[in-house]
Amino acid sequence: MKIAVVGTGHVGLVVGTGLAENGHYVKCMDIDEAKIAMLQAGEMPIYEPGLEELVVRNMEEERLKFTTALDEAVKDVLLIFICVGTPPLPDGGADTSQVFSVVDAIGKAIDGYRIVVNKSTCPVGSTEEIRDRLAESTSQSFDVVVNPEFLRQGSAVDDFMRPDRIVVGCDDVRVEEIMKELYAPFLRTGKPLLLMSIRSAEMAKYAVNAMLATRISFMNEMATLCEAYGADIGEVREGVAADSRIGPAYLFPGIGFGGSCLPKDVVACAKMAEARGLDTHIMKAVSAVNREQQQRFIETILAHYGERIKGKRIAVWGASFKPKTDDLRDGPALHVIDALLEAGAAITVYDPVADRNLAHVYGDRITVVPKNYAALQEADGLVITTEWNEFRRPDYERMGDLMREKVIFDGRNLYTASVLEKAGFRYFSVGRPSV
Ligand SMILES: NC(=O)c1ccc[n+]([C@@H]2O[C@H](COP(=O)([O-])OP(=O)(O)OC[C@H]3O[C@@H](n4cnc5c(N)ncnc54)[C@H](O)[C@@H]3O)[C@@H](O)[C@H]2O)c1
Structure with missing residues (x-):
C-alpha cells in the first residue's frame, strides 16, 4: 500500500520504517527541516536500537522517503498516519493543537479519497473532532480511524514489528478490512488485531x-x-x-x-x-x-x-x-x-x-x-x-x-x-x- 506518515518523531519514524520493511511504500513527512535533512542523508535524529539499519535499507530499496512537503507526502496514498506530538498543556490536559493543524493541512492537500489513521495519543472524542475538522476543510471523501501505538522507546522497532496486539477503532467494515490487510504481516505470530469502537x-x-x-x-x-x-x-x-x-x-x-x-x-x-x-x-x-x-x-x-x-x-x-x-x-x-x-x-x-x-x-x-x-x-x-x-x-x-x-x-x-x-x-x- 502507499502510505504517508505525518510527524517523523519517535513514533512516526519507527512506524514509517516498520511499514516500509513490511513491503509498503512510505513517505515520512515532518515540519522539522533539520530532522528531515538528517534522515535524507541516512543519519538518525534519535537513538533507537535496530532502527538505522532498517531506515537505510528501506531508503535504498526506495520504499521509504522523507519530505517536509505535506502535499507531496499525501499525494496518491491510501493511508495517512498522524504521529505528531500531544504534549501536556500547562493544566496537564493533552495539547492536541499539532494534530488539528495537521488535520487542517491534510484537508487542504488531498485530491481524492484517503483513510486518516490517528496514532497520536488524544483524549477520547478527538477522532470525532478530527472527522468534523476534515469535513470542514475538504470536499473529498475520507474515513478516520484511531490506531493507538503501544511501542516502548528502547525496544520500539521490535515492539512495532512484533506487537502484543494491534488496536483499531473504526466504524466502517471496508476500512476494517484494509487495516487488517495492512497489519497482516505484523501478526504472523498469532497476536490479535482488536477491532473496537x-x-x-x-x-x-x-x-x-x-x-x-x-x-x-x-x-x-x-x-x-x-x-x-x-x-x-x-x-x-x-x-x-x-x-x-x-x-x-x-x-x-x-x-x-x-x-x-x-x-x-x-x-x-x-x-x-x-x-x-x-x-x-x-x-x-x-x-x-x-x-x-x-x-x-x-x-x-x-x-x-x-x-x-x-x-x-x-x-x-x-x-x-x-x-x-x-x-x-x-x-x-x-x-x-x-x-x-x-x-x-x-x-x-x-x-x-x-x-x-x-x-x-x-x-x-x-x-x-x-x-x-x-x-x-x-x-x-x-x-x-x-x-x-x-x-x-x-x-x-x-x-x-x-x-x-x-x-x-x-x-x-x-x-x-x-x-x-x-x-x-x-x-x-x-x-x-x-x-
Ligand atoms: N514516544 C513514545 O514512546 C510513544 C509511544 C506511543 C504513543 N506515543 C504518542 O505518539 C505521539 C507522538 O509521540 P513522539 O514521541 O513520536 O513525539 P515526537 O515529539 O518525538 O515527534 C513528533 C514529531 O511531529 C513533528 N510535527 C509537529 N507538528 C507537525 C506538523 N504540523 N506537521 C508535521 N510534523 C509535525 C515534530 O517535528 C516531531 O518530529 C504522541 O501523541 C505520543 O503520546 C508516543
Whole structure:
C-alpha cells in the first residue's frame, strides 16, 4: 500500500520504517527541516536500537522517503498516519493543537479519497473532532480511524514489528478490512488485531499507560513502606511477581517513571475525568507518588551532604528516562541533576547515547564525559539514575580508587548492599536497608 506518515518523531519514524520493511511504500513527512535533512542523508535524529539499519535499507530499496512537503507526502496514498506530538498543556490536559493543524493541512492537500489513521495519543472524542475538522476543510471523501501505538522507546522497532496486539477503532467494515490487510504481516505470530469502537480504542491507550504507571507507583509506595519497616523491596517484589494473577512486569521500584508518555498520559486521563465532573483518585495518587518518589531520592542525597553539598562534584550515571534511548524528556535524571545544580554541586554525567540531548538541555552547566569511569574522577559521590546494562557489574575497586568519597546513591537498585559495604562504600538504594 502507499502510505504517508505525518510527524517523523519517535513514533512516526519507527512506524514509517516498520511499514516500509513490511513491503509498503512510505513517505515520512515532518515540519522539522533539520530532522528531515538528517534522515535524507541516512543519519538518525534519535537513538533507537535496530532502527538505522532498517531506515537505510528501506531508503535504498526506495520504499521509504522523507519530505517536509505535506502535499507531496499525501499525494496518491491510501493511508495517512498522524504521529505528531500531544504534549501536556500547562493544566496537564493533552495539547492536541499539532494534530488539528495537521488535520487542517491534510484537508487542504488531498485530491481524492484517503483513510486518516490517528496514532497520536488524544483524549477520547478527538477522532470525532478530527472527522468534523476534515469535513470542514475538504470536499473529498475520507474515513478516520484511531490506531493507538503501544511501542516502548528502547525496544520500539521490535515492539512495532512484533506487537502484543494491534488496536483499531473504526466504524466502517471496508476500512476494517484494509487495516487488517495492512497489519497482516505484523501478526504472523498469532497476536490479535482488536477491532473496537473509536472511543474504546482511544480509551484503551490511556488505560494501558495508566495501568503501567499505577504498577510502578504502587511498587514505589511499597518500597517506602519497606524502608520504614526494615523489609527489602527486592525480596518483596519476588514474592509479588511470582503470583500468576499479578506477573513480573513493571514491578521494579526506583526513582519514578518519566519519559514523554506515562507522566503526561496519567495527568491527561485525570483531566478527561474532570471534564465530565468525575474524580480519578487513582490517577492523582499515581502522579503524586511519582513526584514524591523522585523528591525523596533527592532529599536522601542532600541529607547525606548537608551544607557540604556546595562545590561537591557528583557523578551521574545515566540521563535518559530509560535504557536504550537517548530521550531525556521528563526523565527522573533531569529532576535529580536540576536539584543538585541548584544546591550548588558540580555535575559530571555519563550516558551511553544521550550526549547530544544533554548538551542541548544543559549547555556548559554540567560536564559530560564519554566513559563511565571518567565521571568518577575526584567525584564526591555517584548517583545512578538509569539502569543501563553496562552499569550492572562495575569494578568497585577501580571506582573507589577514582572517587574522593565512596558513596553511591542507586536509584535503580543495581547492586547488592553487602557487597558494596565490603568494598568500603556507603550505599543508598530504594526500599532496601542502606549500609
Ligand atoms: N514516544 C513514545 O514512546 C510513544 C509511544 C506511543 C504513543 N506515543 C504518542 O505518539 C505521539 C507522538 O509521540 P513522539 O514521541 O513520536 O513525539 P515526537 O515529539 O518525538 O515527534 C513528533 C514529531 O511531529 C513533528 N510535527 C509537529 N507538528 C507537525 C506538523 N504540523 N506537521 C508535521 N510534523 C509535525 C515534530 O517535528 C516531531 O518530529 C504522541 O501523541 C505520543 O503520546 C508516543
